[in-house]
Amino acid sequence: MAWHMGNPLSQTLFTSLYLDRLLWPEPKTLAQARFERDEIPEGNLMLHSILRAFCLGLIKACGLVHQTICTEHYYEVGQTQYIENRSVYVTLAKPM
Amino acid sequence: MTTAVNETLRNAIICRLELRRQLLSAVQIGEIVEPHRSLSWGRCLEHLPRLRSTTQFGTPVEQSFSTKIQRRLASSVPPRPMVKISFNDAYDYLTKLCQYGTEAYDILNFHGGPNLLVRCTHRHLLMFN
Numbered sequence: 128m129a130w131h132m133g134n135p136l137s138q139t140l141f142t143s144l145y146l147d148r149l150l151w152p153e154p155k156t157l158a159q160a161r162f163e164r165d166e167i168p169e170g171n172l173m174l175h176s177i178l179r180a181f182c183l184g185l186i187k188a189c190g191l192v193h194q195t196i197c198t199e200h201y202y203e204v205g206q207t208q209y210i211e212n213r214s215v216y217v218t219l220a221k222p223m
Numbered sequence: 224m225t226t227a228v229n230e231t232l233r234n235a236i237i238c239r240l241e242l243r244r245q246l247l248s249a250v251q252i253g254e255i256v257e258p259h260r261s262l263s264w265g266r267c268l269e270h271l272p273r274l275r276s277t278t279q280f281g282t283p284v285e286q287s288f289s290t291k292i293q294r295r296l297a298s299s300v301p302p303r304p305m306v307k308i309s310f311n312d313a314y315d316y317l318t319k320l321c322q323y324g325t326e327a328y329d330i331l332n333f334h335g336g337p338n339l340l341v342r343c344t345h346r347h348l349l350m351f352n
Contacts, residue, residue, distance in 0.1 A: 128308065128312075128313035128316050128317055129306045129307070129308050129313070131316065131317075131320065132308070132316060134306040135303070135306075137293045137296055137303060138290075138303050138304065138305055138306045139305075139306055141292050141293065141296070142288045142289060142290055142292060142293075142305045143287060143288055144286075144287050144288065144289055144292070145287060147292050151295070177236060177240070180240060180243075181239060181240060181243055184240075184243035184244065184246070184247050185243065187247060188243070188246050188247050188250055191247075191250040191251065192250055195250065
């Protein structure tokens with residue numbers, strides 16, 4: 128939620144070690160986005176299945192929000208305006 | 224080998240996964256505005272009370288976060304402190320976000336220009352008060 132409120136990625140999402148393990152090195156497919164890249168994990172279902180699913184959903188949702196704002200027409204009057212736009216992105220007009 | 228999880232924790236985890244799924248559905252990008260997306264925001268709102276009530280069964284894990292990851296970013300800016308917000312602030316913001324999401328699609332239900340103006344003004348006053 129800190130990112131949705133308008134705070135930078137580097138101080139919010141990119142401080143999570145779990146998200147970092149999923150995103151770096153950059154995965155080319157969904158199957159590559161795992162906490163352990165070298166081998167398919169067999170144990171610890173909670174981590175590799177449930178937490179992974181949650182993290183992937185989190186990353187994708189934030190990515191879609193970012194994409195929505197970047198593809199809309201808006202006029203920046205400063206950093207504050209951009210942050211406000213992102214925090215209430217649902218009010219942006221969509222092409223109909 | 225699976226780890227046994229008690230009923231309370233299992234319900235808490237399922238609630239959070241369901242909320243994630245509905246949030247993802249709500250922010251999907253489409254070419255046209257689709258009124259049914261307000262249903263996804265509404266379902267997100269339904270999951271919030273259980274999310275709040277089950278938070279007490281979790282334990283914060285500070286070791287899962289680090290500002291050292293910033294060193295890898297392509298930026299000359301020195302590492303900045305992690306932004307931490309309280310659960311209550313995050314919960315209130317998420318609730319408002321979901322409410323705005325359900326209400327934003329009401330704009331499709333107007334009939335006539337003056338009615339749209341009244342509706343937008345009313346929503347604006349509700350959102351920013």
